[in-house]
Amino acid sequence: MQLDPRNRSLVTTLDINTSLRKECKLVWVLKLQIHCLPKVVEDGNNDIEQIHPSQTKTGGKFLKVRIECSAKEGSNVFWYSQKPNEALKRIISVFGEKTVFDEGLFLERFSAHVVQMKGKNNVKYQLDIHNITHEDAGNYFCAKGASLRIPHQVFSSGTKLIVTNESQSVKPPTAFILKPSKEDVDRTGEVIYVCSLQNFFPDVITVIWNEEGSEQELEAEHGDIIFDATTQTYSVNSWIVVKKSSLKKNFICNYKHEGINSSQSWAKASTNNLGEHSSSSWYKAAKHKTFPQ
Structure with missing residues (x-):
């Protein structure tokens, strides 16, 4: 299933009075990360958003992590966790002020809170995990x-x-766009711009790629991490391919990455500031979707 890149919400069909369906399928979430969810269908409703794609913490007593999402005021919200190699599991249900x-x-070790967002009809739903251990690692x-x-x-x-050891810390990506091969551009009539992170x-x-001055997201391909x-x-x-x-x-x-120090956690690289030349092998590999790293 292809997800609309402008809509990262999912609708899952399940009977939540019984155990979750055993049927499970892989879907792309956050473009470059795979989660295993119950059977899903696309939905045009995009009024629920997870605020942080990832959070990295060092485990230990008295340490806490806060995971947040925003949704329209008055929504009933359910928190789920999925540990590595385990099924999706509901842990908390929030009905107005009742948890x-x-x-x-x-x-x-767990608590849930609801916070009104200033000037908006949305509220923040917060999940706190106290005394973090390596066993808490997973997707929420x-x-x-x-x-x-x-x-x-x-x-x-x-x-x-x-949940990491003290020796591991968050590091933002170093990003640059490779200069397209003039030989390939003249031969094919196409330009491949490669963003290397x-x-x-x-x-x-x-x-996410876009043309300067436009908010429309461009079709792009991604290599393996x-x-x-x-x-x-x-x-x-x-990478993208343009005329x-x-x-x-x-x-x-x-x-967007956890290590980027900005209010939106976004940074960018531009084709106005290109790095080294790419070789013709980039073009051939991209055409066959076997892009080299």
């Missing part, structure tokens, strides 16, 4: 639904919680 904890949850989702009997819930894209941690990253065991960091390539007539236009590679 219901699912059976088996350690109440002294909030979902919106009318009641426990509703057959559909709208899921946010999720927050990945990474290097040496970041953790591995959760969002990449590569792990470097020496540096304990990740790298990935993303030769667009050579004078400026295209933007926007990327």
Whole structure:
């Protein structure tokens, strides 16, 4: 299933009075990250949003992490967790000011809050996890639904919680766009712009392309995220193909990562400031969708 890149919410069909369906399918979330969710269908309703795609914390007593999502005021919100190699599990239900904890949850370590957002009809739903351990690592989702009997819930894209050792820290990517090969441009009439994002941690990253002055997202391809065991960091390539007539236009590679220090957590690289030349092998590989790293 292809997700509309402008709509990262999901609707999952499940009976939440019984156990979750065993049927599970892989879907792209955050473009470059895969989660395993119950069977999903697309939905045009995009009024629930997970605020942080990832959070990296060092485990230990007295340490806390806060995972947040925003949704329209008056929504019933359900918190789910998914640990590595485990099924999706509901942990908390929030009905207005009432919070219901699912059976088996350690109440002294989990708490949920609702905070009104200034000047908006949305509210923040907060999930706090206290005394973090490595066992808390996993993906956390909030979902919106009318009641426990509703057959559909709208899921946010999720927050990945990474619990690290003290030696590991968040690192933003180093980004640059490769200069297209003039030989390939003249031969094919097409331009390939490659956005290379290097040496970041953790591995959760969002990449979106657009033309300068336009908010429309461009169709792009993404390579696999590569792990470097020496540096304990990740790298990935993303690229677009445009017509030769667009050579004078400026295209933007926007990327979002936990390590970017800004209010929106977004940074960008521009084709107005190109790096080294790419070789003809880039073009051949991109055409066959086997892009080199």
